[in-house]
Amino acid sequence: MEYMGIPDNPLRFPISKEEFDKAHYVMMGMYKLLILLFFVIPYLVLRVLT
Numbered sequence: 001m002e003y004m005g006i007p008d009n010p011l012r013f014p015i016s017k018e019e020f021d022k023a024h025y026v027m028m029g030m031y032k033l034l035i036l037l038f039f040v041i042p043y044l045v046l047r048v049l050t
Contacts, residue, residue, distance in 0.1 A: 015023075
């Protein structure tokens, strides 16, 4: 059985497809929050202070 062209390999990912999808979405959300925290907020603060 394949998922998006990637064959199943229980030794590499011993989690279900649903658990992997949930972890993926959580990590993408954290990535976007970190981009906001480290790039956008300091930029806005510098724009306000100058």
